[in-house]
Amino acid sequence: MSGTFTLINPATAQPIGEVARASVEQVDEAVARAVIAQRAWAGLAPVARADVLRSFARVVEAHVEELAQLEVRNSGHPIGSARWEASHVAQVLNFYAGAPERLSGRQIPVAGGLDVTFHEPYGVVGVIVPWNFPMTIASWGFAPALAAGNAVVLKPAELTPLTAIRLGELALEAGLPEGLFQVVTGSGSVVGQRFVSHPDVRKVVFTGSTSVGTDVAAGCARELKPVTLELGGKSANIVFADADLEKAAASAPGAVFDNAGQDCCARSRILVQRSVYDRFLELLEPAVAAWRVGDPADESTEMGPLISASHRSTVEGFLDGAEVAFRGSAPAADDPLAGGFWLPPTVVRADRGHRLAREEVFGPVVAVLPFDDEPDAIRLANDTIYGLAGSIWTENLGRAVRVARGVKSGVLSVNSHSSVRYSTPFGGMKASGLGRELGPDAAEHFTETKNVFFATDV
């Protein structure tokens, strides 16, 4: 299958361009080019690879505004967020530019000789990216993979390929060799599947839904191919009675409504200790009302539209029969942007067991549930198939430590909602994923250990 697909600006529902739909043959040609480019790349001195990646970082830095504007049009991200995302890509590249010269092996004491290990690149790595954070998630795969001596073929999501395509061009401008980092646009079932089945793609990085991720992992298992999975989430924001309630309530909207809730780390459940439940909701209501939803191009906007009409109806479906406590705003019917895929931020009182309390919504909907005590909070936080992120609000240090150890999630934050820093590991437990991205060890995850013994006996 080939041809093109049409891109839509989610804030206006208007078409903004056509993008090529690659065929299996075109994927195979890209992989063949990558195989050749990788051999030369891995043969370069580590400092030479580091220099090229630093140059790539600088070129991205010089194009932050252009990349951000592309993301505003293609994904509906508020311009302030899009600028952060583009700068983050430059920072990720800069951070992993340090890796080629730091991928040290070990010297292991053995009898009769010298034993050393090498971190060998896999070869070609396939990176499959979703539509929610097109640039940043792409960079978490391609930057450390390239740093470790691999070539990368990258498939952006069908809905949001524009920034990835531009990053592919900027890589060439920065001096990356032809074929080393290629962006192949097309459908998941063709391009993504070919990354899974192609014998020369030796590792796959997938971010997306848990159901597709499970199939990708099964396909990789058949090829004995390692896979990193970043999947869904249903993260809890746990607020204890002894917390700074004003601060916890003021920051809660950003923790779930950022990117219109289309964030794997969205704190889409707020668990509040019963004794302060009503007080917390009183404080949350004005914070949600003040959350600025509107034109993504406006500097003061905090939340844009959902990604597509069909995704908005999926999210709306979750609200059928739900007990809505209060809602924020969205462009009114007479607004020029009213045709976009808007949904106001929505706060729901949910029972344990309701699908809003357990399933990933991936939209601006948060479920608020009361809990009784510390063990109950941990039990409730863990009452989902997911285990990606979470926040704990308490002024009691011992409690913060106990709850952080008790919640089965890969990324937790106490008295804040931070999840992503390029220098710290990121990834999920349970159905939220397999493996970790970012942090000091990510480049090593794109290598295989080789052990070599040199006999010294005469």
Ligand code: TXE
């Ligand atoms: O994801 P998909 P979609 C969740 C979220 C969302 C739902 C669906 O709940 O509403 O998933 O989103 C490619 N082999 N998350 O449909 O289908 C696809 O082209 C190989 C959560 O966008 O999983 C795209 O590039 N690849 C998540 C990528 O996989 C395939 C982020 C993700 O698509 C493929 C995104 C196949 N058979 C969605 N089929 C998070 N939590 O961050 C599709 N793809």
